[in-house]
Amino acid sequence: MGIYKERGKIMSLVINKRYDESNKVWDVELIGEVDIYTATDLKSEFTKMLDEKKESIKLNAEKLEYIDSTGLGVLIGVLKKLKEGEKDIIILNIRPSIKKLLHITGLDKIFVIEG
C-alpha cells in the first residue's frame, strides 16, 4: 500500500487534475486508493471539474493501486453526466487487477480503456 504525504498529512488518494485547453479534455491522474474512505473526495473533485468544464476526462490510472464499487459508482455517476454532452471517460495505463474488475462488472464496455 502506497502512503503519500502531502503537506505533512498522509493521503490515501491524490488527485492531480489539469484542463487541457488545446485538446479540450481533462487530464486527471489518480495516485493511491479509491475506496469508501476516499470515494467522496473523488466525487467532489469530479463535481468541481464538471461544473467548470463538462468535457471528457482522461484518467491516468498508472498509479491507481486500488478501486472498488465505491469508486466505480462515482465514475459511473460522472459518466452519466458526461454522456449527456456526448463526452467520455478514458482510462489509461490501467493495472491488470483493476482491468479485471472492470471486465467482471462489464464496465470495460462503458469506459474507454486505453494503454
Added chain:
Amino acid sequence: MENGTNDLIRLSVPNKPEYVSVIRLTVSGIANRMGFDIEEIEDIKVAISEACTNAITHGFCQQENNFNVDFLSGKEKLTIKVYDNGKGCLSQNIKTPDLTELKEGGLGIFIIKSIMDDVEILSNDGKGTIIKMTKYVGDDI
C-alpha cells in the same frame, strides 16, 4: 499447516471508512501466507472491502460501534466472515437491516459473488447481517 487445522484470526474494527484499508492489509498478509497468488490476493482485497463497506454503510447500528471480521485459514481455503456484533442500539432510531437490498445487491455484492468461490449472506438473528465468503487455494483445474 496440519491437515484439518483451521486457524481463526478475529478482528474487531471501528465502523469507520478509514479502517477498510487496514483490513485489506491484514487479509493480504493472511492470504499471502496461505499461498494465494498476487491476482487472487488482489481479488480477495476487493471482496473483503466490499463486505466491510456494506457493514459500515448498512450497519445495524449507525452509532459509534465496531463490526467484526473473522478469518478462518485452512489448508485449502480461506473463509472470511464480516458481521456486526448484533448488540442493540440505545437510540430509538434503529435502522432495520434491509436484507433484500443486500441480497439483490448493488455492485458490491455482485463483485463479491464474482470473485469469491462461495458466498453466503445471512441474517444474524434479525440483528444485522453476516457476509461469509470463501476462496479456495490453488484453483488449477
